[in-house]
Amino acid sequence: MLFTLIPEGGATSRIFNRGLLLSQGIKLPVNNPNPYFPYPSFIKNLAYGELINSIRKSGVFDKKEEKQDSLALWFALTVVFEVFKDYGVSLHSINFKMQKNNLDWRLCHLIVNQQFSSLVSNLKSVTLVDYFPKEVLFLQIANTCKNLEKIVVWTLGDHKNKIQKARQNLAHLISSQCHLKQLEISYVHGHATPLMQSLASQAKTLQRFRLYNVNFDKCCPWDALAECKQLESLEILSYHKVNENMVHPLIDAINQMKNLKMVEFIPYSMGGESASLQKLRNVLKEVENN
Incomplete structure (x- = not known):
């Protein structure tokens, strides 16, 4: 966890000279010929799946622990996050990408456990991709x-019986x-009402809203989206089953969105659009052109 810096005047002094480090707020011992760089305290962005995979491949587990891979990884992550706490790490972003590395999705829960709340209390960005259950993670x-x-959320999970709970917890x-x-x-199949209604809570700050491949079957009118004037x-x-009742509030409000610069409203299939949907597409196109 600690990286030794070559003293000023060494082979890499052009990169790691003391003055440059001090100008960036990194204070080093004046008389120590081999200062240590507290790398963990500078960590801001965490690729969660890659971290777990690196620990798994590090060779620190003995054969007995390898048979209990998830338990061993949970213990190792706990140690790593305790070190992060000791160094005062405050993360800005986490990317939960798990399935590609065939990792146990339950390991995601550790970083957002109350035990490590100081690591994520100032988190600004979270990305959750791949097919793994997310309902508990959303809540945590x-x-x-x-x-x-x-x-950023790509799919709500991989268990049909828990999708409704995941949808509610995401809202x-x-x-x-x-x-x-x-x-x-992306990829929400039906019952999008809780998600659309939750937008009202962010109406004063939301600047970018993107949905991809969402089925709006039986969805509520988009009043909350119409309130997002920023x-x-x-x-x-690639939307599905949008009707006139849903888009009507947006048609009335779109001209009040003075900051709107980029607009895309594209159905999964271009055939059979109602007059209201065609009107909305035309209004959005006019807004973008202006």
């Missing part, structure tokens, strides 16, 4: 992180934030 993040500015996560600026959600970018792509 909502309880621990209140200052997120960016949330709770959105509503729990103080000043969310960017929200991107929007600069609005993308609803």
Whole structure:
């Protein structure tokens, strides 16, 4: 966890000279010929899956522990995060990408446990991708992180019986934030009402809203989206089953979104659009052109 710096005048003094480090607020012992660099205290962005995979491949586990991979990784992560706490780490972003590395998704819960709340209390961005259950993780993040500015979610999970709970907990996560600026959600199949209604809580701060491949079957009218007057970018792509009742509030409010610069409203299939949807597409196109 500690990296030795070559003293000033050494082979890499052009990169690691004491004056440059001091100018960046990094104070080193004056008389120590081999100062140590407290690397953990400078960590701001965490690729969670890559961290776990690195620990797994590090060779620190004996054969007995390898048979209990998840338990061993949980213990190792706990040690790592305790070190982070000791160094005063305050993360700005976490990317939960798990499935590609065939990792146990339950390991995601550790970083947002109350035990390590100091690591994520100032978190600004969270990205959750891949097919793994997210309903509990959404709730834990909502309880621990209140200052997120960016949330990116790719699928709600991989268990049909828990999708509704995941949808509700994601809506709770959105509503729990103080000043969310960017929200991107992909692959939501039906019952999008809780998600759309949660936008009202971020109406004063939301600047970018992107939905991809969302089925709006039986969704509520988009009144909450119409309240988001600070929007600069609005993308609803490859959508399904949008009707006139949903979009009507947005048609009335779109001209009041003075900051709107980028607009995309593209259905999954271009055939059979109602007059209201065609009108909305035309209004959005006019806004973008202006």
